[in-house]
Amino acid sequence: MxxxxxxxxxxxxxxxxxxxxxxxxxxxxxxxxxxxxxxxxxxxxxxxxxxxxxxxxxxxxxxxxxxxxxxxxxxxxxxxxxxxxxxxxxxxxxxxxxxxxxxxxxxxxxxxxxxxxxxxxxxxxxxxxxxxxxxxxxxxxxxxxxxxxxxxxxxxxxxxxxxxxxxxVDSSMFSPSMPVDLAVQGDGRGYVLVAARLQPLKGLDLAIAAVAAVPAAIRPTLVIAGAASADYDGYVDELRAIAERVGLTDELELIGPQSRVNMSALFRGARLVLVPSHSETYGLVALEAAASGVPVIAAASGGLREAVADGVTGLVLESREPLVWADAIADVLTDPQRARQLSVAARERALGLxxxxxxxxxxxxxxxxxxxxxxxxxxxxxxxxxxxxxxxxxxxxxx
The missing domain is CATH 3.40.50.2000 (Glycogen Phosphorylase B;)
Known part of the structure; x- marks a missing residue:
């Protein structure tokens, strides 16, 4: 807002x-x-x-x-x-x-x-x-x-x-063309990004479980950027406990709230952006990811169906099963040509908005x-x- x-x-x-x-x-x-x-x-x-x-x-x-x-x-x-x-x-x-x-x-x-x-x-x-x-x-x-x-x-x-x-969307700030200088580099498998306020409505538990279910050989780091609101003191600890339970402790980075400039760099460096929210009126994060030339995997909730063109700029998933999300993540990560097609189409669409x-x-x-x-x-x-x-x-x- x-x-x-x-x-x-x-x-x-x-x-x-x-x-x-x-x-x-x-x-x-x-x-x-x-x-x-x-x-x-x-x-x-x-x-x-x-x-x-x-x-x-x-x-x-x-x-x-x-x-x-x-x-x-x-x-x-x-x-x-x-x-x-x-x-x-x-x-x-x-x-x-x-x-x-x-x-x-x-x-x-x-x-x-x-x-x-x-x-x-x-x-x-x-x-x-x-x-x-x-x-x-x-x-x-x-x-x-x-x-x-x-x-x-x-x-x-x-x-x-x-x-x-x-x-x-500010397609100059959120752009794939600028060099990336990130605090979170990860290893050769890179990272996938979630940018959201830390609250259950945003489906962060699904993102953690989904990335944990990606085969270890290709599993990226999951970077979550955002702050917990005053309603959810202690929610960060809950997320860490979920990560420990599903075996993602070493591949989870909770980096807190970020400036818009830092977020633009995070978007540019991500291999995928995940938007697993239970509800979104639109999903501006998905549009900023598109402007950055990054494919999005989003839940089929509310306006996310409009923010992401399914199969064109990203994937929209009806299921909330972590294994379904893990398969979708793995499919994009292991198919560079498809990932590039999604990236190019995402950027082109964002330029018109x-x-x-x-x-x-x-x-x-x-x-x-x-x-x-x-x-x-x-x-x-x-x-x-x-x-x-x-x-x-x-x-x-x-x-």
Whole structure:
């Protein structure tokens, strides 16, 4: 979500628009505001303790964030990212008489759907809140057709108010053409990469078991880059215990969170990128791997079916059996010609997905709202061809 918010904001600013990103202050040393790029300001609002919070605890501070937001001068568009922000911002936007746009980025599992092993229960108000936002927001922006179907099917959002705005990728930063200088070199078998927040939803146990099942003679190192969230203290120890149980202790590298620059180098050096998530609204990691010219093996969940062209830019697996994944990994590693075909096709596809294109699609949504003088709503643009836009999101961190 952080990547999408930042890059769309920068691309909107490059088109001549003013963007403010508002987030809850999550560390004491965060400034009141900072410029991320010309025309893009990141501001921190005081709502709750200035520390990272488990996702379920954000709900307690929605009203405080809303009050801080309401004290500000209005923008022309309010675009909320994630349900916490929508709950804080929708009524404020109504008070200002400006349109409210909602993006979810993740949607709570239906009550009839079992939580994946180890997942925390959702905030009490989440499912009701998401449904309310889907009904009441002026526009709903999904990142994939899969997410759009969930918004209209499960949440009851109107089809005519739901737009699909796919993400882009920085194909200069994520590129196969730059030299690789990695801390994790491995041996001649190289490494496969997983880049994800460390939580059960991301299927890291499957990645560990799958690589462990690859024949020892060709088994690569598994590099996992990412941080555990506040909800999952001790999860790194759980992953190490899984690796010990399946015999991958010596071939597992948990390297923690990485900067975007370091991640681009990690992508370039990987032989494969694995995305075994139980659920993804799109799977931006898969797109960044594609831009880096690296084949992806992904789970057939949510938007990953759209992020990866099965058999063309990578493989999409219906099964979650580690042996099935191990066979797929081995097949690509032992067939250089196929690996190269996947790599070339992945890079070519990624080159057509620019952030400028994503921002232009988003701008069409905004312009459509500003052109519609809905009953009882006063809309305005402060200057011709220029939309002032406010994006709200929960805790964010940018490199």
């Amino acid at each position: 952080n990547v999408v918010v930042r890059h769309q904001a920068e691309a909107l600013a490059a088109l001549g628009h003013s963007v403010s990103i508002l987030s809850r202050r999550s560390t004491a040393n965060q400034p009141r505001a900072m410029e991320l790029a010309p025309g893009v300001i990141l501001e921190f609002l005081d709502a709750g303790p200035a520390t990272a919070l488990p996702k379920g605890d954000h709900e307690h501070w929605i009203e405080k964030f809303s009050a801080q937001l309401a004290a500000r001068p209005p923008w022309d568009i309010v675009h909320s990212h994630h349900w916490f922000s929508g709950m804080a911002a929708l009524l404020v936007a109504r008070k200002w008489g400006v349109p409210h746009v909602q993006s979810f980025h993740s949607i709570a599992a239906d009550e009839s759907t079992p939580l994946s092993a180890g997942e925390r229960a959702e905030s009490p108000g989440r499912m009701l809140g998401e449904a309310w936002l889907a009904r009441e927001s002026d526009s709903l922006v999904a990142i994939s057709a899969s997410e759009a179907a969930t918004i209209t099917g499960r949440l009851g959002g109107a089809v005519h108010r739901t737009a699909i705005v796919p993400p882009g 620019k952030w400028a294109r994503s921002a232009a699609s988003l701008l069409e949504v905004y312009r459509g709202l500003l052109a519609c003088d809905a009953p009882g709503r006063k809309l305005s643009t402060r200057s011709p061809g220029r939309t002032q836009h406010r994006a709200t999101s929960p805790d964010v961190s940018f490199d």
